[in-house]
Amino acid sequence: MSLMAQPSPDSAQASPPAHIAIIMDGNGRWAKQRSRPRTFGHSEGVEALRRTVEAAGDLGVRYLTVFGFSTENWRRPVEEVNALFDLLRLYVARDLDKLAREGVRVRVIGERNGLQSDIAAIIENAEAKTRHNDKLNLTIAFNYGGQDEIARAARRLAEDVAAGKLAPADVDHARFESYLDTADMPAPDMLIRTSGETRLSNFMLWQAAYTELVFVDVLWPDFNKAALEAAIGQFHRRDRRFGGSEPEPV
Template sequence: MAQPSASQAPASSPRHVAIIMDGNGRWAKQRGRPRTFGHAEGVEALRRTVEAAGELGVQYLTVFGFSTENWRRPAEEVSALFDLLRLYVARDLDKLVNEGVRVRVIGERKGLQPDIAEIIENAEAKSRQNDKLNLIIAFNYGGQDEIARAARRLVADVAAGKIRTEDINPDTFGAYLDTAGWPPPDLLIRTSNEYRLSNFMLWQAAYTELVFTDTLWPDFDKRALESAIAEYNKRERRFGGTEPVAS
């Protein structure tokens, strides 16, 4: 995808941008380095992207940090990914809070290491009052798992008489998802020239505009985000209707 010049920067930004951050391993392999080196550089790309999203007026930025399927990777790589979360929060949380970023984490927390769960809870609590940018990190997350967990909670409420089965519709079901109360993504970006959702935000992305780029995640920056948003701004969103609908 071509990168825009400064004069071609998007005139307006979508309210909610989601990103599948892919390509760390390939980026490292191209340089003869281990995959863990690519993941470390991917954290730097995340820093740049969070800053860029705030500058461009994005209100919600959701990033796919660690999937439920990532547990299948070598133990050394999984451990390195957890270490990077620890490092990112330790180094950046105060800066994010001072810049008005609210940190939220979606995904299954049961079974996480106690210190990881504490890090997540602390980041959410410390940034709770902020409203400039919502940084949503999908960690130990899978779209199918999220839907299954939501269904279990809904079934329990039906059994308890809190909701009637005839009242169940997409809106009521959505209230049981990890993302309850947030707008669905307007734009979903996937890096590294891959063309699939990989079990990410399956419910929420029903009418999301998808942009795929061959940029590997460690190379992603503000210009790459601007380019994706510029492509998004060319789209006519109809949400199943015949006439374009304003975002």
């Protein structure tokens, strides 16, 4: 069941989750409601991302991971794919200096082989320029798919076993996790999906094993600090047990 984000009176006072992940969904529907092309919705989605990064920093979130472009998005019309790449170029060109000054570390996860050379250079430059920042870790999942990430990790691990660097008995949960794109990041405490859809859509499948899922009806271009605070309020009303037993009655 989709939950509409509602303001929470205590969400601003409570400590936020350390790591929030977001599936930024609804750009196309937002644009269609206004009889505008999907590319217009994606452009407004970038503005929502800008607001959300600022809000996350203000609220004290340490890690923010957003789903920017999936491995399945290549199936979209060429014009739309090109527009998404142009928006990445624009976002980095416009905001990178500000992010660097404000202590935001930018990282990109996903498959980089096959990306256009200038996109790869933009990613490398953004990561290098902000490498030592630690106020907020902004991770953009770009050309990313959870199944693809797991397959790539398994392939690298298998290669190391075949090369004698690891024994099969060395492979456990922690070892496998060290081969993922997110090896040096904590798992998300909360994952938000906008637009009312209630799927993970191949996003952070391994990492979200015990993540609290919050589905909100607001379309991504309308997402703002109040919506983020409302989602955090839902998170604080959850009882996280990580597979443990029901709490003892008082």
